[in-house]
Amino acid sequence: MPNLNSLQSFRQTLHRHPDLSGHEEATAARIREKLAEYQPDQIVDNIGGAGLLAVYDSQKPGPTTLIRCELDALPIHERSAQPYCSAHHGRAHACGHDGHMTIVMAVAQTLSRSRPASGRVILLFQPAEEDGQGARRVFADPAFTPFRPDYAFALHNVPGLPLGEVFTRPGPFNCASRGLIIHLEGKTSHAAHPEEGVSPTGALARLMEQLPQLPGHFNEATWVTLVHAKLGEKAFGTAPGDAVLMATLRTETNDAMTLLADQACAMATAEAKAAGLSVRFEWEDDFLASVNTVQGYQHIVTACEEARVPCHTMDEGFRWSEDFGVFTLNGEGAMFGLGAGIEHPQLHNPDYDFPDELIPVGQSVFLNAIRRLNGMG
Ligand SMILES: [Zn+2]
Ligand SMILES: [Zn+2]
Numbered sequence: 001m002p003n004l005n006s007l008q009s010f011r012q013t014l015h016r017h018p019d020l021s022g023h024e025e026a027t028a029a030r031i032r033e034k035l036a037e038y039q040p041d042q043i044v045d046n047i048g049g050a051g052l053l054a055v056y057d058s059q060k061p062g063p064t065t066l067i068r069c070e071l072d073a074l075p076i077h078e079r080s081a082q083p084y085c086s087a088h089h090g091r092a093h094a095c096g097h098d099g100h101m102t103i104v105m106a107v108a109q110t111l112s113r114s115r116p117a118s119g120r121v122i123l124l125f126q127p128a129e130e131d132g133q134g135a136r137r138v139f140a141d142p143a144f145t146p147f148r149p150d151y152a153f154a155l156h157n158v159p160g161l162p163l164g165e166v167f168t169r170p171g172p173f174n175c176a177s178r179g180l181i182i183h184l185e186g187k188t189s190h191a192a193h194p195e196e197g198v199s200p201t202g203a204l205a206r207l208m209e210q211l212p213q214l215p216g217h218f219n220e221a222t223w224v225t226l227v228h229a230k231l232g233e234k235a236f237g238t239a240p241g242d243a244v245l246m247a248t249l250r251t252e253t254n255d256a257m258t259l260l261a262d263q264a265c266a267m268a269t270a271e272a273k274a275a276g277l278s279v280r281f282e283w284e285d286d287f288l289a290s291v292n293t294v295q296g297y298q299h300i301v302t303a304c305e306e307a308r309v310p311c312h313t314m315d316e317g318f319r320w321s322e323d324f325g326v327f328t329l330n331g332e333g334a335m336f337g338l339g340a341g342i343e344h345p346q347l348h349n350p351d352y353d354f355p356d357e358l359i360p361v362g363q364s365v366f367l368n369a370i371r372r373l374n375g376m377g
Pocket of ligand 2: 129
């Protein structure tokens with residue numbers, strides 16, 4: 001059993017001082033200080049930004065097993081009466097990454113006493129998950145190359161599911177998603193002479209209607225969700241000369257995303273051409289699908305059995321996105337959802353707070369996976 005009081009108060013300290021994606025230095029410093037108590041064989045700083053690794057190395061042959069958690073919080077103003085509520089206006093740990101970090105710290109606590117018997121265990125505190133940049137940056141960082149894992153695991157707490165129960169599946173676990181910004185450019189004119197301009201109005205209206213209707217691919221569901229639109233300026237004297245349309249594209253697989261993205265751009269290009277407009281695309285918030293390997297999934301199922309944690313195999317993956325997919329694209333591994341309670345406030349809501357009851361549950365599932373792969377002294 002972990003020393004829960006010390007871990008709970010650590011979680012509350014992290015919660016009180018949230019950092020936004022790409023600016024997690026203060027959180028990373030807190031992690032580093034706490035990790036030193038648990039004597040990893042090596043700590044590597046500044047991985048893919050403010051990320052850090054704690055390495056428990058048996059110095060014997062065997063697999064490298066990575067457990068990932070996230071450092072970042074969200075630009076949300078927290079609504080909470082807790083004494084540990086965010087001390088920073090407009091920033092909150094509303095996705096529970098404070099709890100995920102604490103779970104991984106609890107794993108470190110056990111590993112400090114029962115070290116891996118073979119191979120290595122890498123605890124990764126990853127930066128910038130919320131903007132989809134962090135996992136990629138970690139993987140691209142040359143300092144990470146010697147630590148590339150054979151197996152990678154991560155969890156995310158999930159409000160709306162029963163507290164402390166695990167939900168996972170082989171195959172797509174989280175959707176791929178990409179933010180598409182379409183810029184349409186024509187020519188303004190006096191509102192009295194709209195025929196002298198080139199207005200994007202018709203093209204914008206048709207795209208707003210047709211983009212969400214783009215069909216799925218490979219028998220899988222896809223979603224195009226319009227999130228923002230802007231036409232011209234707020235000026236009664238001017239016929240508009242430009243428009244912006246933003247949409248989130250979501251698919252179960254990366255291949256379907258490639259097709260959906262091509263189709264969305266082709267549709268916008270055709271509409272622009274027909275209306276005599278120029279068109280330009282920008283992409284943001286780019287998440288790969290997170291796909292569990294069969295072997296990774298099986299390790300989670302068995303780890304849950306050994307930890308006596310109820311484990312459900314889901315029929316479908318979650319629609320939300322996660323950048324963990326980078327790790328399972330490059331090796332074995334799986335992600336699992338950990339129920340945060342049926343009535344628990346949803347992720348990214350101002351009243352969300354991580355349930356501390358999940359700390360020993362997550363810790364135990366991860367430790368059982370490690371015990372199977374690396375053995376523990
Ligand atoms: Zn989130
Ligand atoms: Zn999250």
